[in-house]
Amino acid sequence: MFLAELKESEKAGTLKLDSYKERDSRPRYVRVNTLSLKVRAAMKMFSNEDWKQVCYDRKSEDYSSFLNRVTSLARDEFIQDLHIKELFIFPNKTEFYRHPLYIGGSIILQDKASCLASWLLKPSPGSITLDMCAAPGMKTTHLACLMKNKGTLYAVDSVRGRYETLCKQVEKHGATCVKTLCMDAFQLEAKHCPGVEYILVDPTCSGSGAVEQPIVKNREKFNASRLQSLTRLQSKLLRHALTRFPDVKRIVYSTCSLNIEENEMVVEDVLASVNTDASDPIFEVVDNKLKCKWIHHGSEDFEWGPRCIYTKPDIDLTNGFFIAVIDRVRSDEKNISRNEDEKEEQKHKKRKQLKESKI
């Protein structure tokens, strides 16, 4: 029904496309909100609308053959994703904004790269999870699906307008396990979200991997000053996640940037300050579920780099993303790793005391 309408508007030339979409050759990703619609039921609904599902064996398919299938999707075909079973892929420029499933909150239009961050964190149903930079809530609602709405998912954002969008998304998608908090993540302590086991850190970044990013004017200036303040914020947020929540066992750090400064270098900087004894680390970047079915990994200049993943627009047909999965490998019983700011504050106090004692 909807496909027929779409074909009509295409024929009549009334299909409206934003200018960036003209340049964007990615397929259309549709995530099923499994809180309100089962994956099988969604498949059936699309088939009833005359979409033809491309079938393949998800277990035996290799990634390159799968990508070939995606690039050769006919105008009326869709395919289930190889990795994320609740994600369907439709041809480029397929319009879903007027689709009843989209309006009703049963499907979400979310790029595969963005879905991978929550999928790799994979909080278990019933667990306590924290989404530290949550707005507008794409990954929050996905995390709620993975948790089957069981347990507690704290979703935090510091910007009021974005926080309000987050609340609307959470409500629209029936994510009842989510507790939203409008606050600066740096003020967030274990007492605000007791027992947190999983944390997603998806901070503000340059967006250099985003296909639809507007062309940045004065790129030189952007690189020098903005990049530096971004990496400082990203490191601080990741360090906060690793040091302030004693029960955390897994953290996913993700950005939609392809800059090593915002990715591997942030992870390296934070791990070095948190793992004070490198031979007996507290946190480690670990292999992820995509190990054998992925092409791009982090830089080999870092011992753990190949355990991270990059999504590349030209190859993976997604936005460009970086994702690192960090596990606690031993408890921080000595509480050695203190927040850098705290250390700075202590140094400052000592200097002040010394100065006063000399007077």
Ligand SMILES: C[S@@+](CC[C@H](N)C(=O)[O-])C[C@H]1O[C@@H](n2cnc3c(N)ncnc32)[C@H](O)[C@@H]1O
């Ligand atoms: C890349 S966006 C997050 C996208 C979101 N995870 C999603 O998938 O929809 C980064 C978010 O971090 C928030 N943010 C930046 N600094 C923050 C801080 N100190 N505390 C809380 N949120 C922060 C920004 O307001 C922004 O909404």
